[in-house]
Amino acid sequence: MPNSETFLQTARRVITTEADALNTLAQGLSQPFADAVELLLNAKGRVIVSGMGKSGHIARKMAATFASTGTPAHFVHPAEASHGDLGMMAQGDVVLVLSNSGETPELADMVAYTRRFRIPLIGVASRPDSTLMKQADVGIVLPNVAEACTTGIVPTTSTTMTLALGDALAVAIMEHRAFTPENFREFHPGGKLGARLSKVGDLMHSGDAVPLASIKSPMSDTLLTISQKGFGVVGVLDDEGYLCGIVTDGDLRRNMDGLLDLTAGEVMTKAPTTIGPESLAEEAVAIMNAKKITCLFVVDPKGSRNAKGILHIHDCLRAGVV
Known part of the structure; x- marks a missing residue:
């Protein structure tokens, strides 16, 4: 045998x-x-x-x-x-x-x-x-x-x-x-490969779904926005309407004393990590994992920091991007 x-x-x-x-x-x-x-x-x-x-x-x-x-x-x-x-x-x-x-x-x-x-x-x-x-x-x-x-x-x-x-x-x-990989994705929209090649712009939330507040917004209004939008964060816009900061759970905890007497600009973390809509979702996941965050604001790729949307890690997981 x-x-x-x-x-x-x-x-x-x-x-x-x-x-x-x-x-x-x-x-x-x-x-x-x-x-x-x-x-x-x-x-x-x-x-x-x-x-x-x-x-x-x-x-x-x-x-x-x-x-x-x-x-x-x-x-x-x-x-x-x-x-x-x-x-x-x-x-x-x-x-x-x-x-x-x-x-x-x-x-x-x-x-x-x-x-x-x-x-x-x-x-x-x-x-x-x-x-x-x-x-x-x-x-x-x-x-x-x-x-x-x-x-x-x-x-x-x-x-x-x-x-x-x-x-x-x-x-x-x-x-x-x-x-390019972007060209390849056009022919492979489904399955694991399609998910890996998905763009941020395909998965992000936009329009009224994006949690935003003015830099001068009182924290009472800002907290309401965080609660209503459901992302656990809010993007802070400067006087020209561009993203200049972000308010997270950590920012709230660090400013518990007298929180409601402050504005979003006084509580926010400046210059938040962002990503462009044409970037691959796989890159977004890598950034979120590396920085131990759950959301990324999506900004105009031309560098104006015009907030176009927000991407949550759960959006990527649902699409099969891991």
Whole structure:
């Protein structure tokens, strides 16, 4: 009976084999990769990615990665393409076809269609003399390395290299276009990732919900504002209407004697910590945790300290930002 050590040896062999293949792929990349990036960058339409079998699964992932990083893309199944889905391709598109052998018969109609309508074709295969690579405008040849299985026939190393190649294409395009986390958030509004990339302006309270008081407001009125707004704090505005301080529970405790005889300006903490509406909510949480506070006033990013809103730590927690 096999033992645990045997399983571990197999796993290490497979992973090492695939890691070595990735290094070989990286070292072997040359001008065709750069040419492929240029074609993808210059596409006026969409990037159509296709492949059959295991290559099809990799192609779906490539299309999803392109689409989520600012390059419009979708997957077209080669068998479905022959039954009407060729209409999903048009002039202005760029077609990226994956086939380890370069001879996958189901791809023939797609390749022929790109040639007929002069749609740029990028081929990825391990055989430079294959039909796909001969027909392609740009051909990226995968290194001739063994699959990770002992039989040498199960797509393992080849699919890993193709997957990494797709990531390399997507990241090269991202970096050229200076794609930012804010851009990324536009395509990922849901889930944990969307929450991490939420902006302060998306979560903050604004308008009448913001607890504000004049620097000359008597503390009796200021306490009423704190109670009504429910944030446990109040922002203090100077004579020009700009945020100049904040009154917190700590300020109230430090001024208990004769509190009601004082004004908000006399009790407040000056120059409170603030944040801009375009900042990431994740940054706001980090600031609140570091300073051990529960609220941040949101001010005009131009530096005028015009109070735009208030963000509570609970707003971030509800949105999944932790």
